[in-house]
Amino acid sequence: MAKKPPQEQIPLPEVLIFPARLLKAETTEKLLNRIYDDVPHVRHITVSGESLPATLNAGPGKGLPAEHPERRIIKVKGQEVELRLLVGRVFVEIDDIDNVDDSLARIESICNELLPFGFSLEVGRYSKFKPTVTDYKKCR
Amino acid sequence: MAYKRQFYPGTSLPAKNRRKFYDPNYKLEKLRDVAMDDVVRILGHRKPGEDYKSIHPPLDECNEPDCPVRQMVVPIEGAKKGDRIRYVQFTDSVYWAPAIPYIRANMYMSRLRGIDTGTLSGRQIIEMRERDLEKVSKEYIDNETFDPARTGIRGATVHGHACRLDENGLMFDAWQRYRWNAKKGEVEYVKDQVAIPLDKPISVGKPMEDKWLKAHTTMFRADGVDMRDDAEVMAQNLRIHRLRTLCGYQSFAQKE
Numbered sequence: 001m002a003k004k005p006p007q008e009q010i011p012l013p014e015v016l017i018f019p020a021r022l023l024k025a026e027t028t029e030k031l032l033n034r035i036y037d038d039v040p041h042v043r044h045i046t047v048s049g050e051s052l053p054a055t056l057n058a059g060p061g062k063g064l065p066a067e068h069p070e071r072r073i074i075k076v077k078g079q080e081v082e083l084r085l086l087v088g089r090v091f092v093e094i095d096d097i098d099n100v101d102d103s104l105a106r107i108e109s110i111c112n113e114l115l116p117f118g119f120s121l122e123v124g125r126y127s128k129f130k131p132t133v134t135d136y137k138k139c140r
Numbered sequence: 141m142a143y144k145r146q147f148y149p150g151t152s153l154p155a156k157n158r159r160k161f162y163d164p165n166y167k168l169e170k171l172r173d174v175a176m177d178d179v180v181r182i183l184g185h186r187k188p189g190e191d192y193k194s195i196h197p198p199l200d201e202c203n204e205p206d207c208p209v210r211q212m213v214v215p216i217e218g219a220k221k222g223d224r225i226r227y228v229q230f231t232d233s234v235y236w237a238p239a240i241p242y243i244r245a246n247m248y249m250s251r252l253r254g255i256d257t258g259t260l261s262g263r264q265i266i267e268m269r270e271r272d273l274e275k276v277s278k279e280y281i282d283n284e285t286f287d288p289a290r291t292g293i294r295g296a297t298v299h300g301h302a303c304r305l306d307e308n309g310l311m312f313d314a315w316q317r318y319r320w321n322a323k324k325g326e327v328e329y330v331k332d333q334v335a336i337p338l339d340k341p342i343s344v345g346k347p348m349e350d351k352w353l354k355a356h357t358t359m360f361r362a363d364g365v366d367m368r369d370d371a372e373v374m375a376q377n378l379r380i381h382r383l384r385t386l387c388g389y390q391s392f393a394q395k396e
Binding site: 056066 | 299
């Protein structure tokens, strides 16, 4: 009898919050805490955006501190996290596929409150959820 | 019949605004007045009051060869004095900045003498003799081609023209050369164009309102005026594209 192939992992859904403006550290901090506090079934939040380097990496001032005021330590769920981005996308992973609609509604109401300049929400999967062939070859 | 110079085809709003920028007889509106010393500080090539460094003796003291072209072309002030070549670089946000790099290139070539300019995706550099460059920089910071929030003066790491604006409506800058002063409602530079900190902030004024920006736009955008809606602009662009494709830079060789 042929061996059964290993069962495919089911990807957990992610809610993508795409604000119309790049977010300040203060707004990012508020948004992340509100989502963790008020939305059930949140497993994980990932952020991406525009990188804020600590030092100037080119030009005659190379090596000087860039001192961007939005690159700073924020507190999320009581933990200090160094924010090195001006956040442009927030991915909220929901651990229960049956609760996506409810989570989405709650996220929308939080965003309405915190992001008055506009935003869009999408549900999908935006990051890898199982090792890729490259990971396999690199023995990750 | 004498040839009358034309600047840009089309009847749409961006086409009209482009014509204004290109036409040297049209006086660009002056919207602000940034002090010359502050412009020099933002450029960062010399300190205000410092002598201009030179790379050759003044032309009067040079033994210029007897050349009809040299006699015909009047040198600009900096060239007469032998100044160094320095630069200024403007970055324009895709979110309704008044100018865009290619427009700047055509505008500079149409309006200025003694410059070398280069176009990149989001920025436009001007290279020029130092004392003339300072005058030109001031003129183009003060006039309607510049918006404090959506145009940046950036010598290096210009990334940000295609990013969303930040919460204050400023174009993204990883080095934060300018910041929003909420009390005054103005944008102020705290670093020069290569992000060396300035001694004191330099205000470049209030950002223009969205309504003004949309009325003065030189951009064809899908959410504004679509280029395909301006038949004359499309016809001209297709003609250029066709001639380039068929015969490269020898468009005169194409028989139509």
